[in-house]
Amino acid sequence: MMLRRIARILFFLAVVKPLLLVVLGLNVFGRQHLPQGQQFILIANHNSHLDTLALMNMFPLTQLHRIHPVAAGDYFLKNRLMAWFSQTFLNILPIARSNFTRETNPLTKMGDVLAQGDSLILFPEGTRGEPEIMAPFQTGIAHLIKKYPNVPVVPVFLKNMGRSLPKGEALLLPLFCDALIGPPCHFTGSKDDILAQIQATMSDLQQSLIGMFEETDRASDNA
């Protein structure tokens, strides 16, 4: 276990950080919203394999072993190499997407992680879709949040990852990417309410990103 942790830290130092900072040039906005040394559920739109790396990279390297990205078992455990890679370096929590029993129910497995005091990274759209087009959320997360109401939910909106490395593409295109971290959402007693909160924060983040680079009325030219 210790060896795995060291391998993961080295992987992030040698591969992930240079990739995100030098090749892509990832801008992270709203770092003040990140939970510090506290358990969390991080929720993001999903368009690329880069998403998981970018999200994990926001946290201190010494915390990596306590953060588990939830990933489809049928894809990431497809063969032994991929299973070894994703479990060693990405620390994934593999879940079944269909035909699950009471024991392999994804919500039970995610609940176990939270019960240990660890954190989750979740992509509630279920799969990598078209870049920046949000698919409707899977409602299962609301059950999970209801069971662990004290864990803050942090929504993150990712931009351009899906253009940089889209689904089914092996070559990475160096484009500038943005990650916007929103204020944490807290469970208020209703499942519909928490889902609405998350979705509202996500669309706020998406809107603020459009506004950030858009022309303003002063339209001052840059000499």
Add this chain to the structure above:
Amino acid sequence: MFDTLVNWIQHASAVSQMGLIVVGLLLVASLITRGLQLAKPQSDFSELKLRIRSWWYMAGFFFASLIISPHTSLFLFALLSFLALKEYFTMIHTRLEDHRAMFWAFLAIPVQYWWVFTQWKAMILLFIPVYMFLFIPFRLILVGQPKGIIDSMARIQWGLMAFVYCISYLGFITILPATESIPGGGKALLLYLVFLTEMNDVCQYVFGKLFGKRKIVPTISPNKTWEGFLGGFFSTLLLAQALRFLSGFSMEASLAAGAIISASGFIGDVVISAVKRDIGVKDSSTLIPGHGGMLDRVDSLAYTAPLFFHFTNYFFYHQRW
């Protein structure tokens, strides 16, 4: 002590003297900003401060790479092309089908600068306008999606021409040899071009802010005025004269060079403004603090570098290059 300094400056190369001038100018700019802030504590000068701090860094990288060797400056220009092309591709609309063609466009950068490094003149001039121009559509048809393909071919090729081909002329200028009429060689010519282009940008901006009234292209760039343009134009002509120690040009030649640089730099600026306006963005990235993106810094160079190169080549190198 003072005498030795003066003595050293007098005997320093034109490039080092130019470096001192730039440091002096930046010091003055930094002091003026500080003075302004002290005089008007209520006003916010943070954007100006950021802009000048970025100038310090850019000038530092530029001179450092040039002093080490002309070849390290090729790396710097290749990096400039890479960042500009990356910013452009990030900003424009592209189809998912364009992924591989855009990837090849990035690969064209090291190849183009390799031709510059090896001084293979025909390839420097032909590789992007001919071979990449033919190859990009080929890579696009392999995907098998004709819808929107004309757009993609045009967008990718335009980015290659503007930010790789035209910017690589900076490298082409750097490798020009020293001759009797141009004793400083390519290094000195490069400094002359880059300094005049950037000062022209700054002067047009300052004159526009101070006296700007009559708009030149209101639908594209509302801040471009005749007052700003002409103020920049005549400042650049004067500077082109003042820096003759660097280029070794005659008076007539430096007037012509100043006019070419000022007018074409202005056009480059407006062209990028139009591109950004088409997309609806003001800043293309947050890469250079206070400057609104890499594209805003290279836009005028993409126009001035090729024109200045061919001007110099025609009149001073008798088209041998």
